[in-house]
Amino acid sequence: MHTLPYGSWPSPIDAALTAAHDGHPEYVGFVGDEAWWTEPRPEEGGRRTLVRRRADGHEESVLPEPWNVRSRVIEYGGHPWAGLFLDGRPVVVFVNFADQRLYRYEPGAEPRPLTPLSPVGGGLRWAEPLLLPDRGEVWCVLEEFTGDGPTDVRRVLAAVPLDGSAAQDRDAIRELTDDAHRFVTGPRISPDGGSAAWLVWDHPRMPWDGTELVVAAVLDDGTLSRPRTVAGGPRESIAQADWAADGSLLYASDRTGWWNLYRDGVPLCPREEEFAGPLWKLGHRWFAPLDNGLVAVVHGRGATALGILDPETGEIVDAAGPWTEFAPTLAVHGERVVSVGASPRSAYEVVELDTRTGRARVVGAEHEDAVDPAHYPEPQIRTFTGPAGRDIHAHIYPPHNPGCVPPGDELPPYVVWAHGGPTSRSPLVLDLSIAYFTSRGIGVAEVDYGGSTGYGREYRERLREQWGVVDVEDCAAVALALAEEGTADRDRLAVRGGSAGGWTTAASLTQTDVYACGTIIYPVLDLAAWAEGETHDFESRYLESLVGPLAEVPGRYAERSPTEHADRVTAPFLLLQGLDDVICPPAQSERFLERIRGQRVPHAYIAFEGEGHGFRRADTMIRCMEAELSLYAQVFGLNPRGVPTLELSK
Known part of the structure; x- marks a missing residue:
């Protein structure tokens, strides 16, 4: 057992390993x-x-x-x-x-x-x-x-x-x-x-x-x-x-x-x-009827289970096994049901349930531990109290490494992860991207802020016309609660997210002083431009529910857009962007950077040719992971091993 500062713990989970295990069967x-x-x-x-x-x-x-x-x-x-x-x-x-x-x-x-x-x-x-x-x-x-x-x-x-x-x-x-x-x-x-x-x-x-x-x-x-x-x-x-x-x-x-x-x-x-x-994708499937009248269902509150529903009695029998989360994909054939399941100790794998015997087994993409699972994080399911007493659901991943402990009373740095969508949620499954940080001594808090799915329509409609308010408040509430209870170091809090999570990250850096730095990934940054044709058709009118009709509340669009308030950013940040992104195009990031210029805020911008909305290439993901860790190392005073230094400009 080694006594080492948080963020400097040696880990077998490197960026290449993380990239190799990105994505899952579908x-x-x-x-x-x-x-x-x-x-x-x-x-x-x-x-x-x-x-x-x-x-x-x-x-x-x-x-x-x-x-x-x-x-x-x-x-x-x-x-x-x-x-x-x-x-x-x-x-x-x-x-x-x-x-x-x-x-x-x-x-x-x-x-x-x-x-x-x-x-x-x-x-x-x-x-x-x-x-x-x-x-x-x-x-x-x-x-x-x-x-x-x-x-x-x-x-x-x-x-x-x-x-x-x-x-x-x-x-x-x-x-x-x-x-x-x-x-x-x-x-x-x-x-x-x-x-x-x-x-x-x-x-x-x-x-x-x-x-x-x-x-x-x-x-x-x-x-x-x-x-x-x-x-x-x-x-x-x-x-x-x-x-x-x-x-x-x-x-x-x-x-x-x-x-x-x-x-x-x-x-x-x-x-x-x-x-x-x-x-979000055509063909998502949460239920599938069987020939015998029963129905295979993916169901739950927050997390999801695979079960068999008897429509005559309303009873459900869930598949036994280690899986605590199932993806929205199902297929049936005779008495066989196939889906994709995962858990905090295993990545997504193809699971088959025999409804005749009740036996569930892995039939494809079987999880294999690429490293000793002792290095995996040990998540906690938490509910925090936000503004006006509202509940905020979150998954907390404390720093964890079987061979390291911190010195004395040092508190760990924490990164708040804001999921995309924003009409989505964070599944409680093994994610080596999270383990990459926790095994080095950096905590992660995944926040299912108001607007997230899995908790009923009332919870997800908290974000109606409140995007850039409720999500920012809820993420900050979790971060500050972790600091106040002595779980996280108040001076070493960060925020990160992609797509809508990138928006929440950027909005958090312009609206609060909670975070010491942030990682902004293929984000929405300019609401008016996004609403006036700078995105694809599917989401081209999305802001009418998230913010309000532009013609009726133009001031709200300006008030919340990070691009309009780039002068408020004082914390260092990393901005990652795919140059082929038609959902959150590079123009959004470029305008934001133009407004930042001259403010002497340490930052880095990395753009990737051939990448769209959501990075898929191994070399891209490796560079992103290492750059993000280097940002935290420089801002928090960490000393991770073998990580290239990210050059921050002003």
Whole structure:
């Protein structure tokens, strides 16, 4: 046991190891009896590959470089693939990131394009494919740009021929719906093939504000007839819909203030917990009906479990195992359920539940300890009191290293992590990015500030027109509480976050004196510019609920924007930006830096070519981790080993 100051503890968790384990399996599905899913490859330029688990348990990547299975629909993407067995062999369709075309793939052959390219704006994009071999088509969401602007776009349901006849012919693609609604999700077909259901919503609503569930008849000629809204509205969010084996319609609605499950409008298991979440990506799935009438559910309050719901009794039996968090992806086949689960001691892995035996096991991306797990953090689930006595949920990760203790009465530095979204939350799972800091003697506090999901609609609506207020206050309240109780060093507090978390970080540095420094990652910094066209279509009207309509409250936009108050920043900061980011573009960061110039605030700006919103390349992530640690070392007076010094300019 070594006695060393906080921040100088030697750790086997370096930036390269952290980068190699970034990301997790996603978009599970069945192809015949086989489980398939997508998986990240940070060391291969950040691409996502498609992984197949054969019947004998062998796991293989079925698409080599440079194929990248990832959709750009609404920029955050959606379910990018579908497959089934035809004539004894798998047939898969997938979206390739580079050109956003839909491809058909059969093992042993090169993928063949099914859709054409378009020279207009962002072109043609696809998500949530559904294979219908009897019709010789794949039905999916089509996002089509009609001009060069980010909001020059339309979205419809479309049918793409499986024979490749539309690969060079846009007119060969059948549109199943009109573009009366701005946003649509992929269709779900009833067991008898006679009905289709999907979700729609329109600006300025986000899908967690209000959506409608639409049902239409599927005619013999493959057209959709008489679409009608059966649930939802401007103040009711339907997050997912699907058909049960008996033909009844299941959906998750937050009409009671919590996303609960309904069957033909009747609640199945009314509870003050969530059976769904924010629809940031098309194809998120929190429930899946089984053929025997039971329903697989991802549910919980704050954290999520995988369970089996009996709709007749409302009882849920959760899968036994070490997993304390499940991602919003589910697939069922017979009595088998596949999802993606993790825990504070294990990263996300593909989990299969046999509903007949109740046994759950890992079937893919199995977690392997890259270092002695004694170096992993030991998180605490905490609830703090914020302004006006409101609860603030947080996960606290104290410094932890099995071979080190601090000298005397030294208190540790802490970094407050503000999650993105902001309509999101921080899952309580093993994250080597957190362990990178805690194993060196730097504490981390993940704050689920007001506006976060997982705690009901009232909690997430605390941020309505209060973005830049409630999130900033809640993060500061947690930081100060940790200092006041003697957990953290009041003089060595930092704040960091990406996207909306980058906004909260920058706003915290301009509005408070709580933090000694901050790390701002691909942020929103200029509200007015963001609202007036400097972002993508999906979030182009988001600020109307987060801040208020620009035409009605322009002063509020100026009052809260970090760019407008850059002169208030006195704490050193690190700004990280992807140059291909269309959600929070580099122009936001560049204007902020221009306002900072001449103020003699120590700072560093690192921009990355080829990176968008969310860094995916291993070399990018390594540089970011090391630069962030160097910032804290310089500001807090730490001495981490083997970390390049970040040059701070003034």
